[in-house]
Amino acid sequence: MRKAIVWVVCGVFFAIGAAHAQNDSGDPARRIFELTNQDRVARGLPPLSWNASLATAAQTHAQWMAGEGTLSHQYPGEADLMTRASQAGAHFQAIAENIASAWSEDAVESAWMHSTPHRTNILDPHMNAIGVGVVERRGTFYAVEDFADASQQLSSLQIERKVGGLLRAEGIDPSVPPSAAELACSSNGGYPAGETGRLVIRFDTPDLTQLPGGVVMQIRGGNYHRASVAACSAGGTQGSFTTYRIAIVLY
Secondary structure (H helix, E strand, C coil): CCCCCEEEECCCCCCECECCCCCCCCCHHHHHHHHHHHHHHHCCCCCCEECHHHHHHHHHHHHHHHHHCCCCCCCCCCCCHHHHHHHCCCCEEEEEEEEEEECEHHHHHHHHHCCHHHHHHHCCCCCCEEEEEEEEECCEEEEEEEEEEECCCCCHHHHHHHHHHHHHHCCCEEEECCHHHHHHHHCCCCCCCCCCCCEEEEEEECCCCCCCHHHHHHHHCCCCCEEEEEECCCCEEECCEEEEEEEEEEC
């Protein structure tokens, strides 16, 4: 299971300044967004998607920085990065942040790209979403980039179909109605009363692109052919991270 990644990188002088003369939109946050994606695409990486929740979290922190007149990832009385993003409505597996203050969007992006930790965040291939916040105070622009490996919000049926596809790849037919697995979901342990399946597996995962290694070992350790799959309502957001709770009954 992939762990959350949090970069807490402070720039001593890196920042964003007043809107650049070539910024036709007049929005310095969007200009930073465009420059970041230009740097990613130039290096063969996919562009990041704009995420409104991350932008809200970034803007809130930029306001803190402008009020303090200093650069910090967390001020006394302020929530940490993961909590800020979660409270703003973001769902993610990993999150990172760049902060800065200076005179132009182009200058701050160039400075970040010449700083190894900041560049690592910008060019992280695992990140797929970004939100940018900018606040001006006395001619200085305070900027925040919040990056994330953002999670999809999926229905129970969508989750079950994804897990079913992973089971098919293991040679298991997931066409048994979900009612059996739903019974397993409703209990924290043990075997559902009256169930005829040979093995019950329950697990939490943030990643629906692969089954956890321990689950794969259990599946491959027995002669199973069919399965019932259910997404448990107990899943969802745990702390700052989106996780999915799954029950599988194997036959």
